[in-house]
């Protein structure tokens with residue numbers, strides 16, 4: 264985890280460093296006169312390495328950010344070793360830059376960039392020459408400044424990368440030792456442990472791939488209901504059409520539905536009522552009933568009304584049948600658990 268954080272911190276500095284090195288190497292690469300002869304040959308070498316290993320380190324750091332957190336020891340040691348190599352190379356490059364690059368932007372000001380390591384017998388320093396030869400011509404001060412910045416970023420990166428390599432290697436070793444000791448205590452063989460860790464690596468990558476494959480599904484799930492239902496309808500329609508084409512079925516005939524008329528007169532009549540049970544008396548008070556209803560589902564309250572004749576009279580009297588039903592629909596279930604049907608208007612909790 265601390266390694267992951269450090270890797271995240273160096274993302275941006277690494278990008279900047281790589282950008283500077285890329286620019287510098289681009290100029291030097293194209294112009295032989297900058298690669299030696301008059302000027303220090305170490306500059307060309309240093310910038311070439313800074314570009315090569317800076318880019319490698321930048322992409323490596325980006326690529327292994329997540330895997331390095333998740334891969335278990337002892338395999339995480341591999342990441343630590345590559346980090347170590349990058350840290351050493353960066354330190355080398357930065358130590359060379361220490362020789363040929365100014366350490367302070369103030370040294371570039373005025374005639375500083377002109378006199379910095381000016382080869383004897385010439386009147387153009389390396390910074391002036393490369394500023395003149397740069398793809399877009401620039402001033403020697405600006406060129407000098409980018410070299411100073413590159414050196415400064417180089418120092419920071421060398422430190423951070425050494426820290427990353429150190430922590431990840433030490434952590435791997437510690438975990439390995441404690442696991443081996445634990446294995447001895449629980450008499451589990453080290454080979455078995457290695458095999459389990461080795462399996463964890465492909466499983467992890469498979470898991471990541473699976474997760475990536477699920478992104479479109481999750482995205483679809485988050486779309487509004489209206490879009491989803493239409494998409495699903497279209498898919499079902501396409502499925503049906505394909506099935507019919509595959510099985511060579513005759514085209515379907517329209518099915519006419521019988522229109523059902525709601526018969527208001529069909530509601531029950533209350534004739535001679537039996538003795539009311541206490542519960543019916545209790546629920547017979549409308550206000551009390553409405554206090555009870557929010558704790559029930561709509562179907563529950565309808566079933567309650569079917570329990571006995573006196574309860575039916577208390578909960579769902581024929582005189583007030585439709586009114587009560589609409590009240591129950593409003594009051595049953597809490598607001599947050601009310602869900603709407605896609606196509607019909609019946610409420611489901």
Ligand SMILES: *[C@@H]1O[C@H](CO)[C@@H](O)[C@H](O)[C@H]1NC(C)=O
Pocket residue numbers: 385386387
């Ligand atoms: C040095 O500067 C003079 C004029 O300032 C110029 O004529 C000459 O070409 C320069 N020499 C080099 C090697 O750039």
Ligand SMILES: *[C@@H]1O[C@H](CO)[C@@H](O)[C@H](O)[C@H]1NC(C)=O
Pocket residue numbers: 286397398399400401402405406409
């Ligand atoms: C050198 O040229 C490149 C490409 O045009 C440009 O991006 C860069 O800023 C220039 N270098 C400096 C120091 O201005």
